[in-house]
């Protein structure tokens with residue numbers, strides 16, 4: 554049985570509940586700025602409950618990738634996600650990009666996040682790398698800790714089995730064009746200065762990709778951040794996207810763990826190994 558089943562495309566609605574962490578990665582001094590901290594707190598405090606209401610209305614599954622930082626600071630929000638029946642995935646502890654860490658630092662952050670998520674009853678089956686900036690060893694660490702899938706790479710638009718060298722995981726590929734950060738993230742300081750796009754433009758972008766993915770039999774992984782997509786008109790973008798996806802009649806919404814399970818059980822699924830890029834000294838500037 555193909556991972557697609559009878560559908561033309563599968564869709565995963567994913568929400569990265571980053572809260573303050575991606576701002577503090579730029580500098581811990583931003584903790585003094587109550588303004589930007591409040592901008593980030595909107596995600597767990599307002600965005601997540603509103604998104605949970607939308608998902609409840611349509612009886613759709615979703616996957617929430619939660620940094621350990623968020624789990625420690627907003628445990629009741631994560632409990633609400635779990636009690637609504639949604640999947641909680643691993644999204645690091647401090648939202649640091651692994652490619653810039655040494656291995657001991659990366660493993661310590663990974664373990665701290667696992668401990669925080671487990672302390673409130675979440676048992677993550679998958680990992681999404683902060684900022685989609687893994688190192689070459691990151692998939693091995695995901696496999697080492699017994700997780701079943703990753704959702705951070707961009708070298709396909711269909712799920713595949715990745716042999717990490719430390720065990721196999723399923724990769725659920727992502728893309729910047731299906732991330733709300735590029736559409737909405739305007740923060741003056743630290744300078745995350747994307748344009749604040751109109752909902753009609755964003756809806757067209759995402760719906761067009763989903764429509765085309767039906768022709769090519771793809772996995773539509775939408776990545777949203779509750780501090781961005783939790784705002785009223787942006788929740789309506791999600792609502793209309795869901796309406797259009799359902800109207801297609803051949804798109805099924807699944808959680809990420811379920812998409813990974815179907816991929817693993819597909820005898821014809823593509824299989825890959827990691828092939829790190831090695832640069833000879835002097836060829837490129839450092």
Ligand SMILES: [Zn+2]
Pocket residue numbers: 569570571575644648683684
């Ligand atoms: Zn994130």
